[in-house]
Amino acid sequence: MGVRPRSPVRSGLSAVAGGLVLVGACVLYLRWHGVWVAAGAELGDFKVYVAAGQAVLDGKPLYEPWKAALPTIAGTFKYPPFAAVLFVPLALLPTWALPVFALGGNLVLMLVVIRLGLRATGQPPGRTAVAWTAVLGALCLAMQPVEWNLLWGNVNVLLMALVLVDAALPEDNRWKGVLTGVAAGIKLIPLIFIAHLLLTGRWRAAGTSAAAFLVTIGLGFLVLPGEAGYFWGGGVTDPDRVTGTGSADAPENQSVRGVVARLLHDPDLPSAYWVPVAVVVGVAGLLLARRASSRGEDYLATSVVGVTMVLVTPVAWSHYWVWFVPFFVLGVRWAATSRRWWPWVPVVAGYLLVLAWPGGRNWDMPFPGLIFLPTHPAAGLVARGLQNVEVGVGLLLLVAVAVHLYRGNRSSRHSRRSLG
Template sequence: MSRLALSRPALGVLAGWASLSVVLALTTVGPTANWGLLDGGGDLDVYRRGAWHVLSGLPLYDFPVDKKLFYTYTPFSALVFAPLELLPAEPDRHIWLALNLAVLIAVVVQSWRLLGYRVDRALVGVSVLMALGCVFVEPVRTTLFFGQINLILMLLILSDTVGATRSRLAGIGTGLAAGIKLTPLYFVLYFLTLRQRRVAVTAVAVFAATVVVGLILLPRDSLTYWAGTFLRSERIGDRLGHPSNQSLRGMLARLLDDEPPVWLWLALAVLIGVASLTLAVWLHRTGERLLSVTVVGLSSAVVSPFSWTHHWVWVVPLMVWFVHRALTCWRWWLAPAALFVALGAWPFWFRNLADPRIGFYLFPYTHVPEVLLRNAYLWLFAVLLIWLGVRAARSVAGAKAAGEEPVRAEE
């Protein structure tokens, strides 16, 4: 493993980026607008109320648990969230915010590890700067603001990816993540396509164990959830076509101005899933382990039935990969800068908008076509996928011309 060494200009860029990000996140939307970074915790309240329901013997899914918000995670997750009830009612959001910031730094550290860097004080310091630089990027900012669990789930999956070839515990994190929220099951397909069967089997076994635990401790809620409640995406969002739903299904709903046919959404989702996993395998075989799992993480948000923008936290490892490339070619700095601008939370530009948690996808579309703005995350993902597809095609063609043997994925 190599040591991460940054030049003074590169450190200056990261320090400036981190400072700008923190200042913007704390000042552009103040607490008076009820959207300041330190004035949130809505989803944390839902987690706590869900835990309170199961501890009090109340049904978890029959009615909203907090205001008009339904509990949408698994019964097992409510058991995991039970310790949150020990937190004091007012400081809980700040404690949870601090925990999420620590997890964000750990995500960046694990991303560097997947790139082959050794963990030392210099790497941790750079990771702190990068984590702060991502605070203003909307998926991260809204995860921190709402008190979401996305960063924790991503860290569990990344840790499995880091240890996939050397740790017998690899797969436990993904299984636990899936036991809390079903979307991480998508990564089981990723491990299978890489022929990392042991990791995939461990993840499935741990997930199954979480289901069993839920059935034993919360039998009524478990039967309600697994009998069909988990399929009801309207419990997550009241309008499928809302621009904040940056999933393929949401995009189709906006384009068709109606709920898309299930067959159309599934057909396109399968195509995108196959293309993403194929590219992920190629990236892994060519040594791009971080970019490989990042593509899968981003595609999981695309094919999911409902993906709020804060589900797109996989842009953080993508940022790390771009910075890694920028260390050898300064032009790569343009990529994280473009992501910072495109996915930044810029509500202060239009203070009269009804929903101030926005990135570009909710801007007035006077000069830019609505179809581009309202689906910004999907188009960015499409650009990434096409670019990687072209790279893969050229690489395969070059290898065939040179008569080289294809590299096999690690077992």
């Protein structure tokens, strides 16, 4: 029995309604914007990118302590020289255009990620897809990682979009892999996606990614030979490069290392305590991604690698967890097409856990989410446990993917036995 197609009028109304929901969410979001400005935290990371681009133009240092003077931790640039070169155009923009570019660009990129997820779940293009994209975009704006990514103007949504667009390219596309290599050239940690390409036997794409990454290194040396020499000659391995003197157990560190440090109450956690855990999580995540890819679920596979990347990163700020967005899209589509009520339970529960709830305080922001709830003894074990909620949700997502892939294989084997 076929499914009756929706009428053009209903599809059009759905698209308009979805657009209005997204516009309404954006208006509410901009209402919070005034609070950020008052707290002095508006687009803090984006201002660093602009300053890095200006430093390239002015020939000023980026990495050397006590000489670099960027508006960030320790005053030093955190990314490879290629990223600073890439940020030069930002320094040429008028001041009024910077928030428009940062907020608008991140919003558009997030909608691209959502649309790719809808396509991966079989939603054809059209007005219904527009409605889905708009509503999901509005809901994602309220997620703590997304809110904070827009608050700071970070590049995490850009990196996620680059990798997912790259993964969506046909296997015979000769440019497949370039965007992944560029993403790694901007922030290094996307190098894990090249490992995923190798594990799934995509040799040409892996080679293209590696070549693109090497080109970004070469461009850094070409434009900034001194800074590139300092960074790649040892600065890249400096443990204080990203966090300065920050503690491993700070609640904003939503990685495996951060969880172990908080459990052991050790702000200077030795590598021997957390690296083995990260290795196990990393291997498990890559193997799950390989299995998903072998089933043709490349959007899911890439999202699994993204979550794995954040889990094993030594320092993962909460805004790294924008990788919840593709999983939210997949979860909502799974629940909506199942025609049962219970699939909505884990989807809604997961969404509520990563929502930008009020109550805690961090950088004087009124909606920092559950990870910043008070940590004093009166807060109780639940509140202290919620400090690790984003890591916990990430691990549960990997478990859910494992169940999905295992049940799929078991169902296939059962069908083959029945047919035999």
